[in-house]
Amino acid sequence: MTKIAIFGVGLIGGSIALCYKGKPGFTVAGHSPNPRSVEKLLHRDVVDIATTSMEEAVEGADYIFLCVPVGMLEDYVKQLVKLPLKPGCIITDVGSTKASITESAAALNIEGVHFIGGHPMAGSERHGVEAASSHLFENAFYVLTPAAGTPQAVVDRLAALLKSTKAQIVQVDAREHDDIVGAISHLPHIIAVALVNQVRGYNASNPLYQNLAAGGFRDITRIASSEPMIWRDILVNNREVLLRLIKDWNVEISRFIDLLEHSDGEGIAEQFRIAGEFRSQLPERRKGMITSLYDIYVDIPDHPGIIGQITTVLGNARINLSNIQIIESREDVPGVLRLSFRNQEDADRAGGLLKQEYAVHV
Numbered sequence: 198m199t200k201i202a203i204f205g206v207g208l209i210g211g212s213i214a215l216c217y218k219g220k221p222g223f224t225v226a227g228h229s230p231n232p233r234s235v236e237k238l239l240h241r242d243v244v245d246i247a248t249t250s251m252e253e254a255v256e257g258a259d260y261i262f263l264c265v266p267v268g269m270l271e272d273y274v275k276q277l278v279k280l281p282l283k284p285g286c287i288i289t290d291v292g293s294t295k296a297s298i299t300e301s302a303a304a305l306n307i308e309g310v311h312f313i314g315g316h317p318m319a320g321s322e323r324h325g326v327e328a329a330s331s332h333l334f335e336n337a338f339y340v341l342t343p344a345a346g347t348p349q350a351v352v353d354r355l356a357a358l359l360k361s362t363k364a365q366i367v368q369v370d371a372r373e374h375d376d377i378v379g380a381i382s383h384l385p386h387i388i389a390v391a392l393v394n395q396v397r398g399y400n401a402s403n404p405l406y407q408n409l410a411a412g413g414f415r416d417i418t419r420i421a422s423s424e425p426m427i428w429r430d431i432l433v434n435n436r437e438v439l440l441r442l443i444k445d446w447n448v449e450i451s452r453f454i455d456l457l458e459h460s461d462g463e464g465i466a467e468q469f470r471i472a473g474e475f476r477s478q479l480p481e482r483r484k485g486m487i488t489s490l491y492d493i494y495v496d497i498p499d500h501p502g503i504i505g506q507i508t509t510v511l512g513n514a515r516i517n518l519s520n521i522q523i524i525e526s527r528e529d530v531p532g533v534l535r536l537s538f539r540n541q542e543d544a545d546r547a548g549g550l551l552k553q554e555y556a557v558h559v
């Protein structure tokens with residue numbers, strides 16, 4: 198029996214719990230210092246054991262997930278390593294910043310157990326166990342930031358466990374993680390909040406602002422509704438990176454001031470063009486959706502009806518396609534079609550059938 202102990206069974210901790218709860222060979226223990234939360238966890242059937250006792254939660258645990266706010270992670274690691282942990286146990290976290298916890302855990306020189314930082318790149322503006330889902334991590338990247346000296350076999354053991362999340366595991370240096378995630382997650386949260394608060398100010402004297410706010414405003418500001426305490430900790434923890442990124446942001450915004458002052462329509466259009474081109478290349482990994490990592494690639498000649506022919510072949514064989522994307526299609530160049538399936542078997546069957554007429558790559 199593999200025992201997984203989870204501290205902080207909220208959105209992320211609860212979603213981790215649901216990836217293992219009820220799976221043969223796994224027991225999931227959830228910890229909360231609050232007896233009412235413990236009752237809720239049992240009532241919602243998210244964990245097998247729920248307790249306010251740290252000792253009980255970690256007793257015999259093979260893996261410990263710390264899913265509490267970033268500001269509490271170091272303290273939790275310090276408390277945990279004073280407890281009798283199972284030899285070889287792996288402690289990991291899911292915090293949105295990685296440098297400080299990776300470095301402070303390494304500095305503890307823990308013996309007999311291992312710490313490996315982790316961060317699933319999936320989430321939501323919602324919080325609490327009510328928002329948890331076993332599908333949350335499907336197709337998302339899940340970053341691991343092992344400190345130098347962590348045996349690769351131990352990292353591989355954690356990566357193998359995390360397969361149940363259906364996320365794609367990647368190893369990244371912790372500081373590099375904070376630079377990158379600062380730009381693609383933390384800065385966008387700041388911008389969303391600042392924008393909402395700017396409009397909130399105008400709305401105070403004219404409620405039409407709120408009433409007319411439509412798709413564009415909603416799209417860019419969803420994350421402004423994120424949990425304040427979670428984001429307080431993330432932003433304070435990554436402040437050095439963020440201060441640099443906000444300076445760069447000011448440069449980008451100043452560019453628009455300049456373009457507008459000069460009524461430079463072509464310059465503005467160019468900004469949209471280059472942004473749209475980059476954005477269209479973002480990997481399509483919709484979190485929480487049951488899309489798939491089982492992809493095959495098919496070279497397709499550029500002639501009308503070709504995609505219909507391919508999907509008909511798959512439909513006739515009753516193979517479910519979960520996603521389809523044309524990667525390259527220009528008049529003079531044959532296109533490549535990426536077909537995604539929910540499991541390897543479907544991908545193999547599709548590949549076998551399509552190979553009879555098309556060049557297929559896996």
Ligand SMILES: NC(=O)c1ccc[n+]([C@@H]2O[C@H](COP(=O)([O-])OP(=O)(O)OC[C@H]3O[C@@H](n4cnc5c(N)ncnc54)[C@H](O)[C@@H]3O)[C@@H](O)[C@H]2O)c1
Binds near residue numbers: 318321325427
């Ligand atoms: N929300 C996201 O999109 C997201 C994505 C990836 C990683 N993370 C990280 O996951 C972690 C948890 O965030 P979440 O979104 O699940 O938030 P959440 O609020 O849903 O869950 C936080 C959990 O920590 C517990 N907690 C809070 N304060 C506590 C305290 N003082 N003592 C003990 N327990 C306490 C809460 O009861 C709750 O169970 C954070 O470190 C966050 O940075 C969040």
Ligand SMILES: O=C(O)C(=O)C[C@]1(C(=O)O)C=C[C@@H](O)C=C1
Binds near residue numbers: 318319383423
């Ligand atoms: O989709 C959202 O709502 C999120 O905020 C998820 C998101 C992100 O910014 O992409 C937020 C924090 C994380 O640490 C990882 C993912």
